[in-house]
Protein backbone atom coordinates (compact mmCIF):
# COMPACT_ATOMS: atom_id res chain seq x y z
CA UNK A 1 0.00 0.00 0.00
CA UNK A 2 1.30 3.45 -0.81
CA UNK A 3 2.08 5.79 2.05
CA UNK A 4 -0.71 8.31 1.50
CA UNK A 5 -3.39 5.72 2.28
CA UNK A 6 -1.98 5.27 5.76
CA UNK A 7 -1.79 8.97 6.54
CA UNK A 8 -4.11 10.88 8.82
CA UNK A 9 -5.93 13.78 7.16
CA UNK A 10 -3.75 16.44 8.82
CA UNK A 11 -0.54 14.74 7.73
CA UNK A 12 -1.86 14.31 4.19
CA UNK A 13 -2.80 18.00 4.09
CA UNK A 14 0.67 18.94 5.35
CA UNK A 15 2.27 16.84 2.62
CA UNK A 16 0.07 18.55 0.03
CA UNK A 17 0.78 22.09 1.31
CA UNK A 18 3.85 22.98 -0.78
CA UNK A 19 4.43 26.28 1.03
CA UNK A 20 4.90 24.44 4.34
CA UNK A 21 8.12 22.85 3.07
CA UNK A 22 10.03 25.90 1.92
CA UNK A 23 13.16 26.48 3.98
CA UNK A 24 13.47 30.09 2.74
CA UNK A 25 10.41 31.73 4.30
CA UNK A 26 7.14 31.10 6.09
CA UNK A 27 4.24 29.58 4.14
CA UNK A 28 2.41 32.86 3.59
CA UNK A 29 5.58 34.68 2.63
CA UNK A 30 6.74 32.10 0.11
CA UNK A 31 3.40 32.23 -1.73
CA UNK A 32 3.38 36.04 -1.73
CA UNK A 33 6.97 36.10 -3.01
CA UNK A 34 6.06 33.48 -5.64
CA UNK A 35 3.20 35.48 -7.10
CA UNK A 36 5.35 38.63 -7.04
CA UNK A 37 8.29 36.92 -8.80
CA UNK A 38 6.04 35.47 -11.48
CA UNK A 39 4.23 38.77 -12.05
CA UNK A 40 7.43 40.84 -12.22
CA UNK A 41 9.05 38.29 -14.54
CA UNK A 42 5.98 38.38 -16.78
CA UNK A 43 5.94 42.21 -16.86
CA UNK A 44 9.60 42.15 -17.83
CA UNK A 45 8.99 39.60 -20.59
CA UNK A 46 6.16 41.75 -21.97
CA UNK A 47 8.47 44.76 -22.10
CA UNK A 48 11.29 42.83 -23.77
CA UNK A 49 9.50 40.59 -26.26
CA UNK A 50 6.95 41.34 -28.93
CA UNK A 51 3.73 39.75 -27.81
CA UNK A 52 0.33 38.64 -29.01
CA UNK A 53 -1.84 38.80 -25.90
CA UNK A 54 -5.26 37.21 -25.27
CA UNK A 55 -5.34 35.12 -28.44
CA UNK A 56 -8.49 32.98 -28.27
CA UNK A 57 -8.00 29.23 -28.74
CA UNK A 58 -11.64 28.43 -28.06
CA UNK A 59 -15.02 30.01 -27.51
CA UNK A 60 -14.86 30.28 -23.71
CA UNK A 61 -13.93 33.52 -21.93
CA UNK A 62 -10.96 31.82 -20.24
CA UNK A 63 -9.75 30.09 -23.41
CA UNK A 64 -7.01 32.53 -24.32
CA UNK A 65 -3.24 32.40 -24.58
CA UNK A 66 -0.33 34.85 -24.71
CA UNK A 67 2.46 34.52 -27.28
CA UNK A 68 6.00 35.82 -26.68
CA UNK A 69 7.95 36.14 -29.93
CA UNK A 70 11.71 35.64 -30.41
CA UNK A 71 13.92 38.71 -30.50
CA UNK A 72 16.25 37.00 -32.99
CA UNK A 73 15.45 35.66 -36.42
CA UNK A 74 16.37 32.12 -37.36
CA UNK A 75 15.00 29.34 -39.49
CA UNK A 76 14.88 26.90 -36.62
CA UNK A 77 12.14 28.16 -34.29
CA UNK A 78 11.00 25.86 -31.47
CA UNK A 79 7.88 26.73 -29.49
CA UNK A 80 7.29 25.99 -25.83
CA UNK A 81 3.85 26.05 -24.27
CA UNK A 82 3.88 26.88 -20.56
CA UNK A 83 1.02 25.62 -18.36
CA UNK A 84 0.90 27.44 -15.04
CA UNK A 85 0.45 25.85 -11.62
CA UNK A 86 -1.53 26.94 -8.56
CA UNK A 87 -3.42 23.80 -7.54
CA UNK A 88 -5.99 24.26 -10.35
CA UNK A 89 -7.41 27.18 -8.32
CA UNK A 90 -4.83 29.98 -8.26
CA UNK A 91 -2.74 31.95 -10.79
CA UNK A 92 -3.43 32.70 -14.45
CA UNK A 93 -1.63 33.31 -17.70
CA UNK A 94 -1.22 36.96 -16.61
CA UNK A 95 1.74 35.91 -14.46
CA UNK A 96 2.93 33.05 -16.65
CA UNK A 97 5.25 34.66 -19.18
CA UNK A 98 8.14 34.98 -16.72
CA UNK A 99 10.27 32.28 -18.38
CA UNK A 100 10.13 33.98 -21.78
CA UNK A 101 13.12 36.36 -21.54
CA UNK A 102 16.02 33.87 -21.80
CA UNK A 103 14.06 31.79 -24.32
CA UNK A 104 13.02 34.53 -26.76
CA UNK A 105 16.67 35.70 -26.79
CA UNK A 106 17.60 32.24 -28.07
CA UNK A 107 14.98 32.27 -30.82
CA UNK A 108 12.24 30.32 -29.02
CA UNK A 109 8.52 31.20 -29.11
CA UNK A 110 6.87 30.99 -25.67
CA UNK A 111 3.13 30.52 -25.25
CA UNK A 112 1.46 30.96 -21.83
CA UNK A 113 -1.88 29.18 -21.76
CA UNK A 114 -4.91 30.34 -19.80
CA UNK A 115 -7.53 27.92 -18.51
CA UNK A 116 -10.55 28.16 -16.21
CA UNK A 117 -9.37 27.48 -12.68
CA UNK A 118 -11.78 26.22 -10.01
CA UNK A 119 -14.42 26.96 -8.94
CA UNK A 120 -15.32 28.25 -12.44
CA UNK A 121 -13.62 25.32 -14.14
CA UNK A 122 -13.57 21.68 -13.12
CA UNK A 123 -10.86 19.10 -13.76
CA UNK A 124 -12.39 17.67 -16.96
CA UNK A 125 -12.78 21.17 -18.40
CA UNK A 126 -9.21 22.25 -17.53
CA UNK A 127 -7.78 19.10 -19.13
CA UNK A 128 -9.92 19.64 -22.24
CA UNK A 129 -8.86 23.30 -22.41
CA UNK A 130 -5.12 22.66 -22.31
CA UNK A 131 -5.50 19.87 -24.90
CA UNK A 132 -7.43 22.21 -27.20
CA UNK A 133 -4.87 24.97 -26.68
CA UNK A 134 -2.11 22.63 -27.86
CA UNK A 135 -4.17 21.59 -30.90
CA UNK A 136 -4.80 25.28 -31.69
CA UNK A 137 -1.11 26.22 -31.39
CA UNK A 138 0.02 23.44 -33.71
CA UNK A 139 -2.57 24.49 -36.30
CA UNK A 140 -1.58 28.17 -36.11
CA UNK A 141 2.17 27.60 -35.95
CA UNK A 142 2.67 24.73 -38.35
CA UNK A 143 6.06 26.18 -39.47
CA UNK A 144 7.80 25.76 -36.10
CA UNK A 145 10.74 23.36 -35.78
CA UNK A 146 9.42 21.63 -32.67
CA UNK A 147 6.68 21.75 -30.07
CA UNK A 148 7.61 21.52 -26.38
CA UNK A 149 5.57 21.61 -23.18
CA UNK A 150 6.49 22.92 -19.77
CA UNK A 151 4.23 22.79 -16.74
CA UNK A 152 4.66 23.53 -13.06
CA UNK A 153 2.83 21.81 -10.18
CA UNK A 154 -0.82 21.50 -11.28
CA UNK A 155 0.44 22.65 -14.69
CA UNK A 156 2.80 19.66 -14.82
CA UNK A 157 -0.24 17.47 -14.19
CA UNK A 158 -2.07 19.17 -17.06
CA UNK A 159 0.99 18.86 -19.33
CA UNK A 160 1.17 15.12 -18.54
CA UNK A 161 -2.53 14.88 -19.42
CA UNK A 162 -1.78 16.54 -22.77
CA UNK A 163 0.93 13.92 -23.43
CA UNK A 164 -1.69 11.25 -22.62
CA UNK A 165 -4.29 12.53 -25.10
CA UNK A 166 -6.10 10.33 -27.61
CA UNK A 167 -5.90 12.85 -30.46
CA UNK A 168 -8.41 10.97 -32.63
CA UNK A 169 -11.12 13.25 -31.20
CA UNK A 170 -9.23 16.35 -32.40
CA UNK A 171 -8.49 17.77 -35.84
CA UNK A 172 -4.76 17.36 -35.42
CA UNK A 173 -2.19 15.04 -33.92
CA UNK A 174 0.52 17.17 -32.35
CA UNK A 175 3.99 15.61 -32.22
CA UNK A 176 5.36 16.93 -28.97
CA UNK A 177 9.15 16.72 -29.04
CA UNK A 178 9.80 17.35 -25.38
CA UNK A 179 8.05 17.87 -22.07
CA UNK A 180 9.30 19.49 -18.93
CA UNK A 181 7.22 18.39 -15.93
CA UNK A 182 8.21 20.40 -12.87
CA UNK A 183 7.10 19.46 -9.31
CA UNK A 184 3.90 17.89 -10.54
CA UNK A 185 1.10 15.69 -9.22
CA UNK A 186 0.42 12.64 -11.38
CA UNK A 187 -1.92 10.65 -9.14
CA UNK A 188 -4.91 12.74 -8.02
CA UNK A 189 -6.30 10.18 -5.58
CA UNK A 190 -4.34 11.35 -2.51
CA UNK A 191 -5.74 14.90 -2.76
CA UNK A 192 -9.39 13.77 -2.91
CA UNK A 193 -9.85 13.97 0.85
CA UNK A 194 -7.78 17.15 1.34
CA UNK A 195 -8.54 20.89 1.27
CA UNK A 196 -7.15 20.99 -2.28
CA UNK A 197 -10.29 19.22 -3.51
CA UNK A 198 -12.74 21.64 -1.83
CA UNK A 199 -13.12 23.96 -4.83
CA UNK A 200 -12.41 21.15 -7.32
CA UNK A 201 -15.09 18.80 -5.98
CA UNK A 202 -13.62 15.80 -7.78
CA UNK A 203 -15.19 12.41 -7.31
CA UNK A 204 -12.97 9.33 -7.29
CA UNK A 205 -13.99 8.62 -10.89
CA UNK A 206 -12.98 12.13 -12.00
CA UNK A 207 -9.65 11.82 -10.16
CA UNK A 208 -8.90 8.47 -11.77
CA UNK A 209 -9.73 9.46 -15.34
CA UNK A 210 -7.59 12.58 -14.92
CA UNK A 211 -4.57 10.90 -13.34
CA UNK A 212 -1.57 10.60 -15.68
CA UNK A 213 -0.43 7.62 -13.56
CA UNK A 214 -3.48 5.75 -14.91
CA UNK A 215 -2.79 6.76 -18.53
CA UNK A 216 0.76 5.61 -19.11
CA UNK A 217 -0.20 3.24 -21.95
CA UNK A 218 -2.09 6.05 -23.70
CA UNK A 219 0.94 8.33 -23.28
CA UNK A 220 3.11 5.64 -24.82
CA UNK A 221 0.83 5.51 -27.86
CA UNK A 222 0.45 9.29 -28.24
CA UNK A 223 3.87 10.61 -27.23
CA UNK A 224 6.31 7.81 -28.02
CA UNK A 225 9.04 10.09 -29.40
CA UNK A 226 8.73 12.72 -26.70
CA UNK A 227 11.74 13.48 -24.52
CA UNK A 228 10.29 13.71 -20.99
CA UNK A 229 11.99 15.40 -18.05
CA UNK A 230 10.39 14.89 -14.65
CA UNK A 231 11.92 17.52 -12.37
CA UNK A 232 11.36 17.76 -8.63
CA UNK A 233 12.64 20.15 -5.97
CA UNK A 234 15.02 18.94 -3.29
CA UNK A 235 12.74 20.61 -0.72
CA UNK A 236 9.44 19.49 -2.13
CA UNK A 237 7.50 17.46 0.47
CA UNK A 238 8.19 13.69 0.62
CA UNK A 239 4.74 13.05 -0.98
CA UNK A 240 5.44 15.48 -3.84
CA UNK A 241 8.83 13.88 -4.37
CA UNK A 242 7.19 10.45 -4.39
CA UNK A 243 4.65 11.61 -6.97
CA UNK A 244 7.50 12.51 -9.35
CA UNK A 245 9.55 9.38 -8.58
CA UNK A 246 6.55 7.06 -9.05
CA UNK A 247 5.52 8.69 -12.33
CA UNK A 248 9.10 8.58 -13.59
CA UNK A 249 9.29 4.87 -12.71
CA UNK A 250 5.90 4.13 -14.33
CA UNK A 251 6.98 5.83 -17.57
CA UNK A 252 10.29 3.97 -17.47
CA UNK A 253 8.59 0.60 -16.91
CA UNK A 254 6.34 1.19 -19.92
CA UNK A 255 9.46 0.92 -22.10
CA UNK A 256 10.38 2.80 -25.27
CA UNK A 257 10.16 6.26 -23.70
CA UNK A 258 13.03 8.64 -23.07
CA UNK A 259 12.46 9.82 -19.50
CA UNK A 260 14.84 11.58 -17.12
CA UNK A 261 14.32 12.35 -13.43
CA UNK A 262 16.00 15.57 -12.33
CA UNK A 263 16.30 16.31 -8.62
CA UNK A 264 17.04 20.04 -8.49
CA UNK A 265 19.33 20.89 -5.54
CA UNK A 266 18.69 23.87 -3.26
CA UNK A 267 15.18 24.50 -4.54
CA UNK A 268 11.67 24.33 -3.12
CA UNK A 269 8.29 23.96 -4.80
CA UNK A 270 8.28 27.63 -5.78
CA UNK A 271 11.77 28.74 -6.71
CA UNK A 272 12.26 25.58 -8.79
CA UNK A 273 10.14 27.34 -11.43
CA UNK A 274 10.70 31.04 -10.54
CA UNK A 275 14.38 30.69 -11.47
CA UNK A 276 13.50 30.06 -15.12
CA UNK A 277 13.81 33.87 -15.50
CA UNK A 278 17.56 33.22 -15.35
CA UNK A 279 19.30 31.96 -18.50
CA UNK A 280 22.03 30.31 -16.43
CA UNK A 281 19.70 28.30 -14.17
CA UNK A 282 20.09 24.52 -14.46
CA UNK A 283 16.54 23.96 -15.73
CA UNK A 284 16.71 26.82 -18.26
CA UNK A 285 19.89 25.27 -19.61
CA UNK A 286 18.25 21.84 -19.74
CA UNK A 287 15.24 23.26 -21.57
CA UNK A 288 17.47 25.03 -24.11
CA UNK A 289 19.52 21.85 -24.56
CA UNK A 290 16.34 19.87 -25.16
CA UNK A 291 15.37 22.40 -27.84
CA UNK A 292 18.89 22.24 -29.31
CA UNK A 293 19.43 25.93 -28.63
CA UNK A 294 22.73 25.50 -26.73
Ligand SMILES: N[C@@H](CC(=O)c1ccccc1NC=O)C(=O)O
Pocket residue numbers: 016017018019020027031034085086087090091152153154
Ligand atom coordinates in the same frame (compact mmCIF):
# COMPACT_ATOMS: atom_id res chain seq x y z
N1 LIG B 1 -2.07 25.80 -0.13
C1 LIG B 1 -1.00 25.74 -1.08
C2 LIG B 1 -1.10 26.92 -1.99
C3 LIG B 1 -0.40 26.75 -3.28
O1 LIG B 1 0.07 25.69 -3.59
C4 LIG B 1 -0.28 27.93 -4.19
C5 LIG B 1 -0.91 29.12 -3.85
C6 LIG B 1 -0.79 30.23 -4.68
C7 LIG B 1 -0.07 30.15 -5.85
C8 LIG B 1 0.53 28.94 -6.19
C9 LIG B 1 0.43 27.84 -5.37
N2 LIG B 1 1.02 26.62 -5.65
C10 LIG B 1 1.77 26.22 -6.66
O2 LIG B 1 2.00 26.74 -7.70
C11 LIG B 1 0.32 25.69 -0.33
O3 LIG B 1 0.32 25.42 0.83
O4 LIG B 1 1.38 25.91 -0.91
